[in-house]
Amino acid sequence: MSRTADITAAVEHALRAPSVHNTQPWRWRIRTDTVELHADWDRQLIGTDPDRRDLVLSCGAALHHLVVALAARGLTAQVRRMPAGEDRGHLATVAVRSGRADALDADLFPAIDLRRTDRRRMSHRPVPAEHLQVLTDQARRTGSLLLPVAGAAMRQRLTATLTDAARRQEFAPGYAAELQQWTHRYARGRDGVSAACVAPAPIGHTGVSLLRRFPLARLAQPPRSSGHASADDAAELLVIVTVHDDPLDWLRAGEAASAVLLAATGLGLATTPLSQALEVDETRRALRWDVLRVPEHPQLVVRVGWPAAGAEELPVTPRRDLHSVLLRD
Template identity: 55%
Template structure:
């Protein structure tokens, strides 16, 4: 139960925390919480699966730190697509790579602020790529001025396209205007901070009012650009298993970056429309793999203060205590 509590620190789209956990003798099950699916923002459930995959990897790291052996079976129940993984306990075989990531769980933050102009060493990027590879994904650096500009243009256009989708603005408003004391969603303070000092090179989702966002400054057009790198988590396929493993790889990359002293910002908005990943794959990255998520990584800016942890739901609120609990049952199509 302590390990699951630490898994709840995983990042998720809009901090929706779309997961449920069931503890049974000798195993833990991870289920999707369909009630927290963002139908307008995430129509094909890519973000939901990425979020749950990140929580699954966080759990593996937390279990390894407690010398608890396990075996992960992903998507083991073809009759229940909401049952994403079963973690069976067994003999402990230490994974030094997972153990090395453990302290990053408590320290990792999504940092939307401008980053330092200090370049990220190639060796550091290689470490991040190795961690992604261990989880079955490829980490593709967005290198070269042309590719970088194409990617930033796609990021800049995505919020405008999404804003025209029915329900998108209301979902954004719902998860950025949580009531006082809420344990999910994006805190208003984080939104305000981003609005006061946005990263000129990396557009975020539209403002909380639901009005169309302002276009962002492209790197090279101003003097305030930082030296953050862009990397894309990509997989060889694009089914539910690939997306779940992409979430695990995202967790590994974020925790490894934290251990190296780097700060990170995951970006999903350019991947949320049905056609967007295909366009990025074909026109921007030009790779055979399927892009799943973009991560901005760099050194914290000089004088940057430590960000507070975003809120999380309690363990009791995410546990399935009733074997007939229907919250983990997939809704009918279109609901």
């Protein structure tokens, strides 16, 4: 297989990356030994993501997927982030070389096709500390930190922050219209959030839901485990944070999100990225100072846990084909 064919195949795997509302806000330019990643500003969610944080973070996840897919083909990736100065839409240029590929990146490759965003109740089985350490190490490899939301009091503060974000966005101009638009895509559309991928709150759930409220929810919750009176689960909540808070940090946070989600999938864990609290200035500050109480900047909350017993396999979410996201010279 030629170098260009290898790069093209890797970009096709990068299209499987998660993105806010499955908007897939990226464009790619493929050359003989390089590939460029560009933001697709036309896919910005103005009401949901006014500062483009979610959009750039989504592109960062795709960038990391690309690096993983290249490593699986025995190729090394030399990444220049924000290479074009005033062209803020040109997020990265990746030079592709032969040589010793990163084995830790290559090990994540099988998880690309297996990963799903699971919005259902998870298991009551705790996530082992050694699994959480693996995820922490993966985030650190990409230049970010992964902080656990530990203890009942801290989790309660996070729940309050997420609830406040949902309340504020409910009245934000354009937010409801965007949610409607991206959950009611046209027939044969290959983006957006399908009702088949969203579950209603489980019967017997005792707390406020941490998940974003979508207009339609048709995904069945798994049956409640015997011996557990509550529908609550043992999912862990982790927060990706960066030292600074500019578009480069958002891009790197997206790379960390990809690494954490793929590693968790490889361990057999279910995952849910939660961006809502970071989309509102007030709740983002609250997450930083009131919940985490750290100087670093939170970029994304990630929910991880064992899939609940009896949970059916999640459907594959649609993706745009390569032709529709390519930039031509």
